[in-house]
Structures are given as structure tokens and as C-alpha cells.
Amino acid sequence: MTNQHSKIQNQIILTGDRATGPLHLGHYVGSLRQRVTLQNYNDQTILVADMQGLTDNANTPSKVSSNILNVVADYLAVGIDPAQTTICLQSQLPALSEITMYYSNLVTIARLERNPTVKAEINNKGFNRSVPAGFLTYPISQAADITAFNASLVPVGDDQLPMLEQTNEIVRKVNSLAGKKVLSECQPLLSKSSRLPNTDGRTKMSKTMGNAINLGSSPDEITAAVKSMYTDPMHINIKDPGKVEGNVVFTYLDAFHPDGAYIESLKEHYRTGGLGDATTKRILDECLQEILKPIRQERSRLLSEPSYLLQVLEQGSRIAKSKTERTLHRIKEVFGLNLFNLE
């Protein structure tokens, strides 16, 4: 297990997931493991982004609502501790919507259309000009999320860097309007592990592509997924030399197997010839079964107690609500709109 983030401390960290499906091994490698480390020495908030999930799922809202507790169960099952990490629900934090409204006046449509991440996503989804307003403008809403918690560090993949740029642009505009520092810019915490490929080796693992190994996948599902993995199509006989690069089984072994030296020796053996895919797949299968068994069991136990999951989410949201409202108050002050307070 990587421990690359163990030296990061005293940061305000905001991270989160769209609640559009259960989390999978890609999340585990790309973010969940790090969060478990980061929570020890940082003030970490995880936002379950149900409202953002709706920006491209408004016509099938149950895809979002039915996954909220799944995602919370995933968090707790991998070891995120609600006593150390604030787990909260976006739709319970009105200040996030209010801040989004204020920021919307500081960002042009042209600027949003230039955002490379959104541009790519609009293309992928085939939206073109029929993109929902909420989808084109979601970087503004993300800026609201990040700044509302006063986050100093935001874990992202490099494809998400344009989001942080846009956030920091807004921060500078607000500070310039205020004539003083009201908000702080955030820094990215780039994931050092590259994205986990799908089992076919061609796309990244994705909630929406229906090809992921979920944290809750059954032993049989895991075995089936490993068996179907792309290896080296030219490696036909066991005695032949095989290619390790692009071989999904080795990519996964690198990401998940605890014994790096052993994996290096396997790679050597595979390259030389004499190591079959059935064997490497069996080693990976055993490794994934071992990692996922306790997670699956804990996840299942948690999901049988939805009232506990709700309580975790409610307590976290209560803490988050007062944090985000303090930021909203400061932003309203910049616009001269703190005439009175109804609370």
C-alpha cells in the first residue's frame, strides 16, 4: 500500500464523489486509500456530491438518490473514520448553492466554455449546445464547494487541474472586489498513481461504463473480471516471452499487491517466458479477494444499518453546514448583503 501522503499535515482538505454509483477499485487506488492516510493529520471533509450528480442525471434522479448511502458505506468500509473525517451531503448545505449564485456573476459563459475538462466531458456525453445549464456551470459550483470549506488542498487527477485554476480565478476576483483577502487559493494534491484502467485495458475504470470491479463485488464477480482481463494477445504459449507493459493484470498487481519485489520477479519471469496468464491471474485474484473481502463484509454490514449511515451523514452535514455558512457570511459581506440575519 502506498503511503505517499503520510507527510502531509495541517491542511484543510476537501474531496468528494458524485453519488452516481457505488465506488470501485479505481476510486480505491486513486483516492480512497489516500484519504484514510490523510485523515490522521489533516482537517479532511468528504462531500457526497448529490447535487452535482444531478447535473447530467436530472432525468434519472434515482441514480443519484439510491447511491448516497452506498457511497457512505464505501467510505466507512475502506477505513474512513467519521470521527476524523467530516462526511457530508451537498444537498444539505444551502450555503453552497448561495455561494454558487454569487460566483456565477463573476464568471462568463465564454470562460466556462473554454474549461478543457468541461469541454471534454460535454463532447463525451454528446451534449453540444443542449448541455444543461447546471452542467456547463458546475465548475462554479465546485469552486463554491472548495472555497466554502476554505480548503487549502484538493486531491485531484491531472485532468481536474483546470477546475482548480477556475476556482483560484474566482478567489482572486472576490479578494480584488473586497480589497482584502477574504478567500484563500487552493493547491492541488496530485494523485501519484496513474488511473486504473478498465479490465479491457482501453478505458479508465468508470462507474458509468458498467465494467468496474466495485468495492462490493462478490468473489465470483471479482474472479470473472480478473479472468476477462486484457494481457498480451501475442503471448499464446506459456513458454513464450510476454509483454508486461499494457498488460492489465500487471498494472493491477502493481497497484494492489503488497509485495513489490515479488511482482518485479514475476514480471521478469513473464518477460523471459514460462509464466502463464492463468498463473498471474490467479495471483491477482487471490490478492484482490484478500483486499476486498473485509471491505465487502463491512460494507454489507453497514448497509444493513442505514440508520447509522444516515446518522454519520447527518452529523457531518451539521458540522459542514456551520462551516459553509461562515464562508457565505464573508462573501455576502463583500457584496454588502449582510443587512440582517434570520437565523
Next chain:
Amino acid sequence: MTNQHSKIQNQIILTGDRATGPLHLGHYVGSLRQRVTLQNYNDQTILVADMQGLTDNANTPSKVSSNILNVVADYLAVGIDPAQTTICLQSQLPALSEITMYYSNLVTIARLERNPTVKAEINNKGFNRSVPAGFLTYPISQAADITAFNASLVPVGDDQLPMLEQTNEIVRKVNSLAGKKVLSECQPLLSKSSRLPNTDGRTKMSKTMGNAINLGSSPDEITAAVKSMYTDPMHINIKDPGKVEGNVVFTYLDAFHPDGAYIESLKEHYRTGGLGDATTKRILDECLQEILKPIRQERSRLLSEPSYLLQVLEQGSRIAKSKTERTLHRIKEVFGLNLFNLE
């Protein structure tokens, strides 16, 4: 005074003004007088739209904040009674921002760009693609305002009809998603009086053009504005026949003078010849002085008591807050997002 709206009753009415300047005679004729009548037999809410005012004034926010109490004073000075009408402040109603976020997922950018009202305003302001996101999307926010109060009737000029169309489209989408009637469509209440022209006769009276007779204008300012009014440029000698159409003095006399028959006889006289502009302007000046004197005095008295104005706004906002939160609750239910309630 027109009483055309005295028969309207038992309606939920939402109306309001952007808080971007003091109100003027155009507002008085176009909406304020009607509100005084409508409040007697309807459930009327007036929204002071400070957040909407920021959509094109984010860089000069004091233009909005400094006018909030002016607008409330204008309301009370013309006879809007806070015991009959709920006067509330948009920025105090988080549910409006939250509802806007949900609706944003139901409206495409292309649809917003087709809205003729917004299109014209974007052209007028020279925004083009550098339009702030909050400005392009303000019809969504207006739909949130209207539906949050469950308004059945919305007083508008005919240039605002596309806004209500867009609102009703959203209402139908939400109801269709819910599979039942969650929201009600609204109807326009078209102002029967045409828009009051500016004193130059060419443009409509406007807060931003700096040519308006405000409700708080001093006697000298009123006289100066009347003296500068466009009449009939071909009517050079008193004895000559004059043109009444397009003659701003007569437009104003029609709008404000209580004795319609007398104005008709003046028009006849003017058309025949023998009635000078100095005389018609004196009659209009006297009429406007009489109407505006008590309003100006009351307005000035109210503005010397800002704590009372704040109290009116705070009490109204409190009532509005609970109304709008009930609607938000129903909308969140459509999206399956009422897991718990932090209040």
C-alpha cells in the same frame, strides 16, 4: 388613478424589483399603483431582488446594496402595506438559490440563449459571449422565485412574457419527472398601461439612463424634468395647431391627471391651436407635484428610520423563508433528496 385590477382576488401574486436604483414614475404607473390595489384581495409578495441585481453589477455591488432600503421606502411611501403585502429580500432566502440549482439541470444553455428577453438584454448591454453565467441563467432564478412562492399570477410587461413561458416549461418538467402535480403554472397579469416614456420621448423611463423622475425627486427636479419634456417640435407659436400623439406632456397627463375629461378638452384645444406648451407643462407640473409631494415626504421620513425599514424587510423575509422552504422540500422530494432535515 386606474383601478383596473380591483376585481382580481384570491390569487398568489409574486412581483418585485431589482434593487439597482430608486424607483421612478415609470414604476409608479407600471406596477406600484396596481400593487396597492392588488394587496387588498390577494396574497401578494414583493421580492427585493438584490441577488438578481448583482447578475450584471457584480463589479459595483454597492449599486445594489445601497438601494435596498430606498426601494423598501418607495414601496411603503406609495401605500404598499407590509401588513397586507409580504416584502422580502432575495438574499435572505437560501431556498431560492437551492431551487435554482435543481432547475439548472432541467434547462439547456441553448434554450437560455433563445430566450428573446435575455437575448435583447445581452445585446443592449454589449455582453455577447462575455455574458456572466448568472446573467444568462437569470430566467432560471426567476422561475425559482415564482414557483417558490407558488405564484398563480405574475404582473409583467409584455417584454417579460418569455420569462413566464420559461418558468412554465420548468414547472411542466418537474411535474413530469414527479409523475404528479408538484408545482403550478403561473399566468401573466399584463400591465394595461403602456410603458412611460422618458422625458425625451424616445426611450422608456429607466433607472440606469439617469433621466427618470424618481419618487423622491425634489420639486425643482420635477419642474426641470417637465420643462425639458419633448412636445411637438413643429408647434412653434401658441396659436398654431399642435400634435398630441408622441407629445410626452400629454402622455404623462393621460397617465397621471385624475380628471380624464379635462385632459381630453386640453387635447382638443391643443390640436385646434391656441394652447401653449408652457401652459400644458404648468398643468402637468402641478399634477405631478401634487402626487409626488406626499410620497416624497413619507419616503424621506421612512429613510430617516432605517431600523423600521429593516424590520419590515426582516419580518417579510421570515415569512417568505418558510414559504420557500416548503416548496424546496417538495422539489427535493422529486429528486429523492429528503434523506433528513437539519433544521
